[in-house]
Amino acid sequence: MNRLVVADAGPLIALARLGSLALLPGLFSQALVTPQVLAECEARHDRDEGAAVRAAISTGSLYLQTPPTPLPGWGVDAGVSSAIALALETGAGVLMDDRAGRNVARTLGLNVIGTAGLLVLAKRRCQISTVRGHLEFLVDSGYFLGPEVVTEVLRLAGE
Numbered sequence: 365m366n367r368l369v370v371a372d373a374g375p376l377i378a379l380a381r382l383g384s385l386a387l388l389p390g391l392f393s394q395a396l397v398t399p400q401v402l403a404e405c406e407a408r409h410d411r412d413e414g415a416a417v418r419a420a421i422s423t424g425s426l427y428l429q430t431p432p433t434p435l436p437g438w439g440v441d442a443g444v445s446s447a448i449a450l451a452l453e454t455g456a457g458v459l460m461d462d463r464a465g466r467n468v469a470r471t472l473g474l475n476v477i478g479t480a481g482l483l484v485l486a487k488r489r490c491q492i493s494t495v496r497g498h499l500e501f502l503v504d505s506g507y508f509l510g511p512e513v514v515t516e517v518l519r520l521a522g523e
Contacts, residue, residue, distance in 0.1 A: 367392055367393035367394075368392060368393055368394050368396070368454060368455065368456040368457070369388075369392045369394075369395050369396070369451075369456055369457045369458065369459045369477070370395075370396045370397070370398070370447045370448075370450045370451040370454070370456045370457075370458050370459070371388075371395055371396065371397050371401065371426070371447065371458075371459040371460075372401055372443060372444055372447045372458065372459060372460040372461070372462060372465060373401045373404035373405050373443050374460065374461035374462055374479065375459045375460065375461055375478065375479040375482065376397065376401065376405050376413070376417050376426075376459075377405055377413045377417075377507075378461070378479040378502055378507050379479070379482075380405070380412075380413035380414075380416035380417055380420075381413060381501070381502065381505050381507065382498055382501060382502065383416075384486075384492075384498070385416060385417065385419075385420040385425050385426070386420075386425055387482070387486050387491055387492070388420070388425050388426065389424070389425050390486075390489065390491050391482065391485055391486060391489065391491070394427055395425065395426050395427065395459070396426070396427050396428075396429045396450060396454070396456065397417070397421065397426050397427070397428055397429070398428075398429065398430065398431050398443070398446035398447055398450055399428065399430060399446075400431075400435075400442045400443045400445075400446040400447075401443040401446060401447055402414075402417060402418070402421070402428065403443070404441075404443040405417040405418075406418065429450060429454075430450075431446040431447075431449040431450035431453065432449055432450070432453050435449055436448075436449060438468045439464065439468070440462065440464050440465045440468060441462075444460065444462050444464070444465035444468075447460060447465070448465065448468060448469050448472065448474065451469065451474050452472060452474070456474075457474060457475035457476065457477060458474050458475070458476050458477075459477055459478070459479075459482060460476060460477075460478060461478045461479055466478070479502070479507075479509075480495075480499065480509060480513055480514075480517040481517070483495045483498050483499070483517070483521070484517060484520050484521045487521050494521075494523060495517060495518065495521040495523055496518060496521075496523045499514050499517065499518070
């Protein structure tokens with residue numbers, strides 16, 4: 365995984381729910397977010413993940429950067445498209461859970477890591493002590509992680 369990463373909304377929302385956006389600076393030299401992704405994070409006014417993401421930008425855990433325009437469609441939403449376009453422009457990897465987006469990113473030769481993989485990486489770098497509790501909290505909060513993903517991630521984390 366590149367030390368520079370462009371984050372999509374899903375992983376940012378998950379990390380915000382976990383109160384773990386501060387993991388990003390310890391795992392990557394920079395974590396970038398596009399205005400389109402920020403807008404997706406802030407779209408639900410009944411949840412506070414958007415405010416947490418905006419706070420991470422203000423404290424320097426995340427950096428807001430505009431992608432090249434016009435955005436390619438690639439058959440994915442604007443946030444995913446903007447993250448992939450910015451990753452291509454900057455030579456970054458992508459932090460993304462969206463399956464279609466991950467497929468597009470890989471097809472374009474980008475390195476991809478998802479929320480669950482990021483948690484494994486954080487454990488391997490001694491930034492968190494366990495992955496299981498984080499995964500259980502995400503699933504309990506309504507964040508979709510398939511059972512096969514959870515099983516594989518726990519295996520990779522040695523839990």
